[in-house]
Amino acid sequence: MKKVLVLLVAITMVITLFAVRPLGVNAAGFKDVGSDYWAKDQIDYLVSKGVIAGFPDGTFKPEDPVTREQFAKMICIAKKLSEYKPTTPTFKDVPQDRWSYGFIEAAVKAGYIKGYADGTFKPANSITRQELAVLGVRVLGKGAEAEAFKGEPIVWANDWKKIASWAAGAVTLAYRPDIQILTYHMKEGTVDPTMAATRAECAYAIYKIVVPPQAGGQVVIAQTQEPDALMSFATSMMAQRNIAMQYEDGLIMEFPNGTLAPRMALNVPNFKDGTWTTFKGPDGKTWMKTTYYLRKGVKWSDGVPVNYEQDIKFAVYDIYLSGKIEQIPSTDPYDKIDKIEFPNPYTMV
Numbered sequence: 238m239k240k241v242l243v244l245l246v247a248i249t250m251v252i253t254l255f256a257v258r259p260l261g262v263n264a265a266g267f268k269d270v271g272s273d274y275w276a277k278d279q280i281d282y283l284v285s286k287g288v289i290a291g292f293p294d295g296t297f298k299p300e301d302p303v304t305r306e307q308f309a310k311m312i313c314i315a316k317k318l319s320e321y322k323p324t325t326p327t328f329k330d331v332p333q334d335r336w337s338y339g340f341i342e343a344a345v346k347a348g349y350i351k352g353y354a355d356g357t358f359k360p361a362n363s364i365t366r367q368e369l370a371v372l373g374v375r376v377l378g379k380g381a382e383a384e385a386f387k388g389e390p391i392v393w394a395n396d397w398k399k400i401a402s403w404a405a406g407a408v409t410l411a412y413r414p415d416i417q418i419l420t421y422h423m424k425e426g427t428v429d430p431t432m433a434a435t436r437a438e439c440a441y442a443i444y445k446i447v448v449p450p451q452a453g454g455q456v457v458i459a460q461t462q463e464p465d466a467l468m469s470f471a472t473s474m475m476a477q478r479n480i481a482m483q484y485e486d487g488l489i490m491e492f493p494n495g496t497l498a499p500r501m502a503l504n505v506p507n508f509k510d511g512t513w514t515t516f517k518g519p520d521g522k523t524w525m526k527t528t529y530y531l532r533k534g535v536k537w538s539d540g541v542p543v544n545y546e547q548d549i550k551f552a553v554y555d556i557y558l559s560g561k562i563e564q565i566p567s568t569d570p571y572d573k574i575d576k577i578e579f580p581n582p583y584t585m586v
Contacts, residue, residue, distance in 0.1 A: 267297040274299065275420075276437040279444035288315045289440055299440075302433035306337035306360035308369070309344045312376060315443045318343045328358035335360065349375050363433035366419065367404035370411035370430075373418040373442050377449075383407040388533060393490055393498045394421060394428040395505060404430065411442075417450050418442040426498035470556055471564040484538075488529055501543075503530040524575070531583040546579040553577065 270277050280297060283289045288311060291297045303311075313320070320339025326332055327345050337360055344350040349372055352358045364372070374383045386406025390397050393412075400408050408430060411419040420441065422429055434442075464477035469485065488502040497505045506513035506527040518524035535543045556562060557571040578586045 267291050267295065267299075269296045270299055270437075274437075276441045279441045280437065282444055282448070283315070283440050286315075288443060289436075297436065299437035300435050302363040303436055303439045304361055305358065305364045305368070306331075306335075306341060308364045308372070308434075308439055309350065309360075310337060310340040311439060311443055312349060312372070312446075313340045313343050315447050316347070316376065318347055321346050328352050328356060328360075330357045331360055347376075348380070364439070365431050366428065366434050366438070367400060367408055367430035369434045369439065369442055370419055371404055371407040373446060374407040374410050374416070376446055377416065377418075379410055379416075380407075383410050386410075389503060391532075392428055393500055394426060395498055396425075396427040396429065397499070397503070400428060400430045415450055415452065416445065418445045421492070421498075423492045423494050423496055426492055426496040466564065470562065471566075473566045488531075499532075501532050501535055503532055504528075526586060529585045531585060533583060545582060545585060549585065550577060 266277075266281065270280055274280075276299065280289070280299065284291070312318075318340075321343040322333065322339045323342055326338070327342060331338055331341050341350065341358060341360065345352075350358070371380075371383070374380055383406035386409055388405075390400045390405040391409045391412075392400070408419070408428065410416055412421075418441070419428070420438070421427070458479070460476055460479055462474060462476035464472060464474050464480060466472040466474075466477060467480065469477065469481050487500055489497050489505050490500040491497055499505055504510075504512055506529065508514070512528040512530075514526050515523050516526070531545050537543060553571050553574065557565060557568050580586065
């Protein structure tokens with residue numbers, strides 16, 4: 238029996254990874270941060286600690302962008318760093334008389350900030366989500382680990398190619414279950430690495446830095462049915478799928494709102510880029526061809542590397558279509574596959 242698939246990076250079912258950025262809501266407290274706002278608890282916690290504050294009109298403006306100097310101040314207060322004002326500025330665009338000078342220099346001294354290659358910090362620029370990841374990971378003391386990372390970013394997002402190479406490691410760590418300083422934008426299933434980070438997103442990231450996720454604990458899930466089998470191929474019961482979702486993995490995943498995103502694959506086949514096409518087959522019927530680009534570094538639960546061609550063909554032909562396993566309730570859609578081709582070890586057609 239084939240072993241359960243897991244990714245090289247540990248995956249935990251943590252609901253907060255899928256936090257959404259909803260539209261405007263209204264309730265007590267800040268009049269623009271309702272009781273059901275996705276980051277309300279984190280905002281309230283940081284306000285109570287004096288790390289962040291609202292505006293005189295009773296708003297928090299959670300969707301407003303945060304500048305790089307504003308975030309430097311936030312992180313210094315959160316980490317209880319005193320302002321530091323050296324006689325010689327580190328950055329040529331952050332002089333001693335700038336309001337944020339002491340905070341930026343304190344963050345530099347702590348190793349959180351490095352600035353740009355031209356010697357600037359660009360304090361008034363909005364901090365992007367990938368910059369937020371880089372800075373946040375440094376604050377957590379994992380900067381070296383992020384810089385040593387090689388390969389494609391490990392994120393379940395349709396826009397992972399937009400992540401800059403210098404931020405690939407930091408963004409990967411930012412989504413790791415034991416860190417979680419970034420959330421996905423579920424509407425499109427994206428990371429949006431170059432988008433300006435909002436006040437709510439920065440509050441969420443800082444909260445996760447000062448109150449990191451805790452390992453362990455127990456989750457109890459009640460369901461009305463008991464599955465008649467635990468292997469996916471042996472039953473069609475939804476009760477089994479609810480359980481299997483905790484230990485199985487697949488080429489693509491579905492966010493709670495229905496948006497699809499890559500998982501073991503690096504793409505969700507689509508018409509736009511030609512990875513999903515239809516054509517007339519030799520029988521005159523409409524056929525479909527899909528192309529998956531497969532993620533490197535995927536392993537079975539016992540640490541053995543996945544051999545995509547060997548293991549996928551085993552699952553399709555030796556399990557579902559062999560006729561040797563009587564418990565299989567349905568071979569659909571595998572019996573509709575004409576052929577599976579691997580032009581190279583990491584491309585499946």
